[in-house]
Amino acid sequence: MKPVTLERFFAAMQTAHNGILPLDPQQKLAFHHDYRTPLWMIAGPGTGKTHTITWLVLKRMLVDRIDPSRIIFTTFTNKAANELQTRLIDHYQKLLQAGLVEAMSIDPTKIRLGTLHSICTNVLREQRYEPTMRINLLDDENKQKFFLQKTYPDWRHPNPLLKKENAGRLKLLLEFFQFWWDGKKQGFDPPSSRKVEFVAKLFSRAIENHVGIEPLRRSTNVNLQFLGEGLQDYHNKLAHFHFTDQSMIQKHFLDFLNSEDGREWIGSGFTMFVDEYQDTNPIQSEIYFALTGRRGDLSVVGDDDQSLYRFRGATVESLILFDQICMAKGLSRPQPLYLFENRRSHPAIVDWINRFISTHPTMHPIGSSMRVRAPGKPNIVSRSNIRGQYPALLALTNDSIGTRDDHDALKAANLIQYLKTNHLIEDYSQVAILSFSTAEDSAGLAAYTSAFRAAGIPYFNPRSKQTQEHPVFRQLLGAISLILQPEHEHHVQPEFAIRKNWNYLVECRQMCRTLCATHRELAAYIETSVEEIRQKSTIFRAKNSRYPEYLTNSRGRRVSFSHLWFKLIGFEPFLSQLSDMHVAEKLKALNNLIVGFEAIYDQGELKLATAGSPTLVDGNNVIEFCNIFIDALIGGVNEPEDDESAVRKGYVNIMTIHQSKGLEFDVVFVLKSNRTAFASDTHGIERIINPLRPPHLRNPHMRSDEERVAEDNFRLYFVAYSRAKKLLCINGVFPLAIDDYKLRMNPWGRVLPHTERRAMIGNVQELRKIGVTIL
């Protein structure tokens, strides 16, 4: 096929778009870029980043004649990957319909498109990379914790960081852990689950940041030696049990790329497109550079102001310092390109987000050459069709001291009701409630959900971390517990159980018992199952075996937790609940968690206890269920995420700001914009890790924890505000006193340029003066 000229490509794009070329001048520049140098595309919210990049990929295939199988296109989530695939194929079909016959000879499905994790896993499998063949992936944080805990009860060989006697050393290593521990009462012994949580994060961050074990072990700092020991042990155990985790799979992939086979596979290098580059971690950035075969054909797209994933190891510097990193890698200086024409939001909203991000000293340190934002970044310019003289920016606040959540929530409910009844919105899903946490007991969210219920507004809050409290979820869990431990064994439980887990289980059991009173078939199943275990146990104990034996049912099949789940949902009332989407999603959450647990714990298969044991079912099953599985549950369970659609139609969607990334809504309520953010383990771990990175990956100007927290908070609310198309409604309270700290935390004060900050906005009148309407 002859290459298509750029003119012909543009002409086909134009035909596909009713005669208008759908590119603004900056977007068009990307199509003239010389791909021997990396492309550094910094795209503000609503500026058509996905639109530009998908057309650009097609241009590279048709005009520059890049073989699609030599293109790798990564993004941050499966959902985003699905969207990119849809857009790519849709645009491709449009080009064909526009008469670009040359397009018939290319096949966009040949592009490797997906999250970096999925690409790592697929390539390693295709290339039969020995260390990862048929490896078990701990693909979520829960599984990683289950894995760490699996080795924990084996107290002959626990991870050094989790040894009981080493808790003090862990305290020295992890300041945040110390902070958390010191906040407890005297004599408090940290539970394994909490230690595991910190340690899991520490290990993941170490791997993502390319921290070598040897330098740690050789360090003169005893704390770092201790970390090295722990990390080594974790690596060994992963290898021993043939497991890997989300971070480690990336390390495997990088090792593969640096191997002889890997270099052969890379050949002359891939053409790389990386979306959401602001949330890249150091090992990922190494992978991208390796995949280009040290050529410069790397296009990165992102917005540093929307970097949200520091807590998962992302370093916004990957994008902000991209030019320096490219040059350190021996590539030429990348071409910066700024997309700033916003087609999403009403001009008043664009104005607000510009003021919010572009003036405050947190984001613009005075007298410092340090980069907090991408250099040379222009303000966003409104080019949206959404216009009108109505107040597109509303403040949901009042002059009274303290928070009046129920009052604000009622106003929000009235407004939503008005918009829907008067057809200003067609569907409730055009409204989003965004908050830093969607747990109903935080951010005053309970006031909103209760106001919505009272007003008959349907809402959807899948990440409430409250799934474990749903009665049906608990009844089913109670049924499993009653089979595992019949009533007469109750007294043995508290001796080894973590008390809060046991208390939760006791309630679940009671809820199930109450249910059984009206559901005889379910009750009969539980009773006969317990009886079956009893009989099998009597026979087994008579054998005097030293080892527990698998519990099988009358069909000779081993009984597992997930098997019990499937049996139980066959009984009423669970069966009917499967037809109700809301409850079914909760039951599914339990099912998915159980199967995740079973992947680590011998498929969840139950065993009969040996003679002399106080329980009929093997004690390990009982302990693991109560102390590990239930422990994971009561930390809070979300409903499983839908990989296709982030928004549920027919409902006001309540979501975390993180979840809302990449989405847009006609109406957005942002709750508690004056949130006080604190340094967390994320910042502490980052501080420990930074100097341990290989030199070229270190951040030479790392700011203090407090400053980084403030940056994160700005970016968080920047993402939230910029989701709104027609109406942005900000909820926040006025500070009690005018001091610098309160100024930082005050959402209204934040939007003012530094010099104006002195003129503190302390009441609604002053807020009105800067053009904000009070709801």
Added chain:
Amino acid sequence: MSFERMFRDWPLTHLREVKMIRSYSVTTDILSYKRCRRQYGFFNVRGYRSSSATQRYFGTMVHDVLDQLYRMYKKTKRLPDGREVVDCVEKAHVRLIQSGVRAVYTVQQKEQIVTLIRRFLELAGQPFFANIRETEYTLERSMDGDGAPDFVLEGIVDVLAGAVSHALGLEMSRSTTGNDVEIWDYKSGEMPAADSQLMADYQYQMNVYAELYYQQTGIYPARCVLMFIGELNNDRLYNRCRADIRELRHILHVIHPSDEQIGRAMTDFRQTVACIEGEKQLPYATQWQAPNHDVDRDTCIACELRYHCPKFSDRDRHRREPL
């Protein structure tokens, strides 16, 4: 200010339907859905999971070992010897067990796999391996839904090969040439009856792969060959064939792509995609009902939904049995 006054100037826009182009695989989507839509809906769409849905030990081992042996062949350009086959089987076994696949009588199964693979190498190893172009070859193509939503069709063929049949001197209804391209698929069992559903599924799968290959390259493969390795377990037949694969009639089943068969398979594929997409639009409570057609009893017996499935006649008994 009243809301009426406040929002007088509100810009009205219409809610846009979000377009979604989904990928559909021949085996994990289409054949699963055709087997039982309820099972497909619960496990493949809604995302319920079952621990017992582990891969089959025997079939996976056969695939893994053949794959590894081919990789050794590619490096050394010689067929692996008996010792190497045993080592390879052992390694594959360890990996599978570590990955959580449960199996019983593994010693016997491993021995059986060693025998099958050795026999296969003896009968077809050199011409087969020498002609392999790609293993686990991914075929993918975006398709016009023809009124129904567009979709991406995907499939993975075990082996994309050159003229293996020609090299083996197989007699075919259509003559072979040295330039043929062939799709080969390993099946670890014995050949099913010609009129069985399983055989129909295999043929369907091969016809779709042939079309996919055509869509990608502009030519149809000369033939698709199903290789039933399990047939080599029969000592009597094996000894009688005197190392000539042509004498073992049931080890290979050849499908020559025809317009008619491919056309039928593709129409069916499109219709099935439309059914799946249509099912997703139904109200939640009515989605993924048990199918109206018969479902193979073995499929139901292995299905975790049978305890409440209206299609499974023994559901009450199975459900009430303890544990």
